[in-house]
Amino acid sequence: MLGQIGCRPWSSALPDHSSQPAVDQEQEERHKLPDFIQSWETYKNYTSRHRTFTGHADRKATINILKSRVPASRLQKDDDPEQTTISTDRYRLEIDQRGILGHGASGYVYPGTLSPLELEEAQDVAVKVSHHPHVLWEAQLMDLIHGDHLLHYLETVTIPQPEDDRAANGLVYAMVMPRMQGTLHSWAARSPSGEEPEQRTRSAMLQMWEGLVQLHAQGFAHRDVKLANMVYRWNETGDMHILLSDLDRATPAREVRGGAGTLGYLSQEILLDQKHDPMSSDVFAMAMSFLELVSSKMSADRDFRMLVWKSVVDAATQSRVEATLLELFGSSLSARQAGLLAKALCEQEGEDAGSWMRRITAREFLGELRGMMDSGLW
Missing domain, CATH: 1.10.510.10 (Transferase(Phosphotransferase) domain 1)
Known part of the structure; x- marks a missing residue:
């Protein structure tokens, strides 16, 4: 199940440490901070002050509205234990849990295959899965912001995860995007x-x-x-x-x-x-x-x-x-x-x-x- 995958240690062929703030003593000795920051403790205090700030007064209210509108999906029986398959009235989505394409503050990104029911062609996609509905905010922004050098999304959906203790109301949130290299x-x-x-x-x-x-x-x-x-x-x-x-x-x-x-x-x-x-x-x-x-x-x-x-x-x-x-x-x-x-x-x-x-x-x-x-x- 996806909830179990979310608990796995992060690993990849080429780890990206740039998304993780370094705050341990070893890093302090190796890198030192800019002169105007007194210690790593100061930096940690800075991040704790700002990490929970949304930067948008209406973000929480907007997310609540988006939660009420996001389509639901049904889990499909899948013989592959490393794959989660869901369906809606419009498409079938297979999420491959063997590999993780990326990760960030809002969730993990898995490879997947999106198959619209009315079309025979399937599309390789990337699926960001999160226990938090903030991924819906990101999708909303992709709807508002357009450009040929800005990533867009294809679908948002909830996935039933009844055995996942971290899933609110037994659901996790997913955003489907085109698969990148x-x-x-x-x-x-x-x-x-x-x-x-x-x-x-x-x-x-x-x-x-x-x-x-x-x-x-x-x-x-x-x-x-x-x-x-x-x-x-x-x-x-x-x-x-x-x-x-x-x-x-x-x-x-x-x-x-x-x-x-x-x-x-x-x-x-x-x-x-x-x-x-x-x-x-x-x-x-x-x-x-x-x-x-x-x-x-x-x-x-x-x-x-x-x-x-x-x-x-x-x-x-x-x-x-x-x-x-x-x-x-x-x-x-x-x-x-x-x-x-x-x-x-x-x-x-x-x-x-x-x-x-x-x-x-x-x-x-x-x-x-x-x-x-x-x-x-x-």
């Missing part, structure tokens, strides 16, 4: 080399920013941008298509109160608990994610990624961030490339000590990046 984090960690992968990397660099531009243009902040929350698939021409995913923390920017995100991608203003523009904090996190495509070491070596993050937030000003990036990445970055990234990684301009300026927007970054690529400078 994997996360951009896993792709970047494989360290592609050669001319064709370099072209794909440049395309991925543009597409990840295009997804954020599309999200921001509709008034929403993502609030947990990282490569692990971007997925890709191969299209008919063999090109990579990137989509921004995991919208469970996304919120209308004007309604955000408090901070959210993952350690290693949090901007200075969130760490300092200052009033901030959540879209600007998204830009910081996207720039940190972007660096993982600049150097595969950022994805493959968590120690190095944490060192880069700590160094950037400590540097604070644009001129110091630019110098820090050049020192850390060497020949992987030119001065002009580092200068563009510095605009996305800090709000305070280097020559205007004490004068706080807005961070470059996602649209502005994308425009400058595209211009540099067209000119052969990236």
Whole structure:
């Protein structure tokens, strides 16, 4: 049963530790915190203050409405003990419990097959299963937010789990999405080399920013941008298509109160608990994610990624961030490339000590990046 699967230890061929805040003593000694955070205990206190905050005053009420509308399903007899099969009046869904495609705060993602009853063709899908109805909020946002670089969903449904003590009213919630090839984090960690992968990397660099531009243009902040929350698939021409995913923390920017995100991608203003523009904090996190495509070491070596993050937030000003990036990445970055990234990684301009300026927007970054690529400078 799915409830039993949810209790299994997380494992995968390529574990993604970026979604888990590190708070133990060993991590404290290895990575150290930015200078303005006194201890890991301070960081844990920060997360406990903000983790339960929804960022949207009406989220709970909206989820209650969605719970009353989500379709129910029926369990079907299945001879395979590692598979759960359900059906509704419109489709049959087989969920393969042998493999886990991903996981996050709101649930586990399993491979599955969706078969509409009126069609003979079946579709490979990914099924996010959760004991909590927050997954319905994520699906609702996917209905509101549209873009060719934003992931969408296909179905939501409840699944009977009468023997699962964690299932409220004997039900778990599921969101069905198109099956992707994997996360951009896993792709970047494989360290592609050669001319064709370099072209794909440049395309991925543009597409990840295009997804954020599309999200921001509709008034929403993502609030947990990282490569692990971007997925890709191969299209008919063999090109990579990137989509921004995991919208469970996304919120209308004007309604955000408090901070959210993952350690290693949090901007200075969130760490300092200052009033901030959540879209600007998204830009910081996207720039940190972007660096993982600049150097595969950022994805493959968590120690190095944490060192880069700590160094950037400590540097604070644009001129110091630019110098820090050049020192850390060497020949992987030119001065002009580092200068563009510095605009996305800090709000305070280097020559205007004490004068706080807005961070470059996602649209502005994308425009400058595209211009540099067209000119052969990236």
